[in-house]
Amino acid sequence: MKNEPVDLNRVNAIIEEQKDQKWALIPLMQKIQEEFGYIPPESIVPIAEALHLFPSQVQGVITFYAQFSLKPRGKYVIRVCRGTACHVRGGKSILKIIRRELALDVGQTSEDYLFSLETVACLGACFLAPTMMVNKTYFGKLSPPKINSIIKQYEK
Numbered sequence: 317m318k319n320e321p322v323d324l325n326r327v328n329a330i331i332e333e334q335k336d337q338k339w340a341l342i343p344l345m346q347k348i349q350e351e352f353g354y355i356p357p358e359s360i361v362p363i364a365e366a367l368h369l370f371p372s373q374v375q376g377v378i379t380f381y382a383q384f385s386l387k388p389r390g391k392y393v394i395r396v397c398r399g400t401a402c403h404v405r406g407g408k409s410i411l412k413i414i415r416r417e418l419a420l421d422v423g424q425t426s427e428d429y430l431f432s433l434e435t436v437a438c439l440g441a442c443f444l445a446p447t448m449m450v451n452k453t454y455f456g457k458l459s460p461p462k463i464n465s466i467i468k469q470y471e472k
């Protein structure tokens with residue numbers, strides 16, 4: 317997951333597994349991201365060639381979907397909701413506390429690659445506002461003490 321050279325053989329093996337499936341671009345990139353924690357930029361050309369696309373098309377899909385990243389991300393990706401329902405229930409101060417606790421700004425990854433911090437437009441769980449996710453786990457009705465214990469649980 318860190319800034320180490322990317323094993324293109326592994327990229328090629330994943331491409332080979334997925335190549336014959338129609339519309340394989342998104343599942344293929346999901347597999348590559350699962351393997352590396354991000355989409356290594358050097359895999360864009362092999363992906364494009366395998367699926368008969370232009371590299372710019374692959375790049376466009378990566379940019380469009382927030383789930384994909386071209387940079388290594390932390391083991392735990394924290395996504396804080398910045399939607400209206402969360403905003404009116406204190407989402408802004410929740411984000412402020414998380415930024416302070418992790419000493420990270422939005423879009424940054426910690427030096428030890430443990431955490432990345434992102435925001436999203438809505439996590440689709442407005443009834444639990446304010447919300448955030450750590451990888452695939454939702455946390456709602458957030459409060460400062462709750463945030464501290466969530467972060468501690470992932471720091472172990």
Ligand code: FES
Pocket residue numbers: 397398399400401402403437438439440441442443445446447
């Ligand atoms: S506005 Fe935050 S979950 Fe919808």
